[in-house]
Amino acid sequence: MITVQGLSKNFGQLRAVDRVSFEVSEGQLFGFLGPNGAGKTTTISMVCGLLKPDEGTVRIGDYDLWQDPRRTKRLLGLVPQELALYEELSARENLVFWGGLYGLGHAELSQRSGELLDRVGLADRSREPVSRYSGGMKRRLNLAIGLVHRPKALLLDEPTVGIDPQARNNILDIIRDIARQGTTIIFTTHHLEEAEKLCDRIAIMDHGKVLQTGSVAELAKVAGGRDVITIRGSFTGRQVQQALEGDPVAFLNAADGQATLHLEKPDYNLATLINRLGRGGVEVADLSVQKPTLESVFLKLTGRELRD
Numbered sequence: 406m407i408t409v410q411g412l413s414k415n416f417g418q419l420r421a422v423d424r425v426s427f428e429v430s431e432g433q434l435f436g437f438l439g440p441n442g443a444g445k446t447t448t449i450s451m452v453c454g455l456l457k458p459d460e461g462t463v464r465i466g467d468y469d470l471w472q473d474p475r476r477t478k479r480l481l482g483l484v485p486q487e488l489a490l491y492e493e494l495s496a497r498e499n500l501v502f503w504g505g506l507y508g509l510g511h512a513e514l515s516q517r518s519g520e521l522l523d524r525v526g527l528a529d530r531s532r533e534p535v536s537r538y539s540g541g542m543k544r545r546l547n548l549a550i551g552l553v554h555r556p557k558a559l560l561l562d563e564p565t566v567g568i569d570p571q572a573r574n575n576i577l578d579i580i581r582d583i584a585r586q587g588t589t590i591i592f593t594t595h596h597l598e599e600a601e602k603l604c605d606r607i608a609i610m611d612h613g614k615v616l617q618t619g620s621v622a623e624l625a626k627v628a629g630g631r632d633v634i635t636i637r638g639s640f641t642g643r644q645v646q647q648a649l650e651g652d653p654v655a656f657l658n659a660a661d662g663q664a665t666l667h668l669e670k671p672d673y674n675l676a677t678l679i680n681r682l683g684r685g686g687v688e689v690a691d692l693s694v695q696k697p698t699l700e701s702v703f704l705k706l707t708g709r710e711l712r713d
């Protein structure tokens with residue numbers, strides 16, 4: 406459904422997106438996971454035709470986005486990171502306004518607005534001005550607007566940013582529902598859990614590059630399928646590295662106060678680890694063992710943690 410090849414964008418000296426390629430098949434829920442400034446919005450903007458790439462191609466179905474913009478843009482819906490709502494209009498009026506821009510007729514618009522307001526749970530408040538809505542309600546309306554012209558694919562840029570966990574889950578349920586009904590979805594997030602729960606496939610992005618793409622299970626293999634050991638205490642990252650120098654241990658990161666690692670040999674177990682750390686003068690206050698998660702994969706690929 407969507408095929409992106411070698412997409413790049415520079416802003417002056419900054420390479421915001423660097424040769425990004427990916428494919429999303431019909432009905433799939435595809436996520437871009439990355440920290441602030443990773444290049445998610447810039448990528449989404451190029452996929453939906455708001456921003457012209459310096460290099461690369463975007464194909465939507467059988468058409469090239471930049472050679473056939475009118476035909477392709479109709480197939481896409483965008484839910485931008487910044488809310489695009491008229492605060493003084495009601496939810497219904499916002500939908501009618503945006504739908505009108507897509508050339509929907511009066512009768513169709515009225516029916517479609519009702520349908521969407523139901524779907525995002527705003528039917529009973531649909532005649533109030535948007536300025537009276539909560540953050541979560543505005544996000545839901547933003548989502549409905551992206552769907553007004555029945556796009557084949559929906560691009561969602563951080564659709565849950567700045568709202569509480571309950572409102573967030575509510576939006577995730579709606580997105581899941583839209584995907585189930587056959588709409589292809591690309592969405593961006595910097596929440597690991599969101600990506601893990603929602604996506605069929607995930608691209609991990611940092612500094613403009615896609616570092617790895619796969620299902621959660623495929624990505625977990627990147628971390629080697631091995632348990633992830635985290636130690637905490639009043640030590641420096643350097644002390645930990647020195648204490649374990651030459652040992653069969655692979656670090657995911659070693660920061661002051663916290664280090665995360667894998668044990669590389671079966672006979673080198675937790676007891677050996679603690680022993681070696683103790684001999685190196687590293688005091689461990691807390692130790693935990695976890696199955697590899699998206700978090701450990703992210704850590705392995707970027708050397709950094711991705712915190713909400």
Ligand SMILES: Nc1ncnc2c1ncn2[C@@H]1O[C@H](COP(=O)(O)OP(=O)(O)OP(=O)(O)O)[C@@H](O)[C@H]1O
Pocket residue numbers: 416419421439440441442443444445446447448486595
């Ligand atoms: N119009 C612009 N002019 C100059 N630099 C830009 C522009 N848009 C984005 N950038 C820069 O490009 C990089 C990628 O930005 P982008 O907005 O794509 O990141 P993001 O992954 O969406 O981040 P966030 O999670 O904060 O939304 C950043 O360093 C940003 O400052």
Ligand SMILES: [Mg+2]
Pocket residue numbers: 445446447486562563
């Ligand atoms: Mg962004």
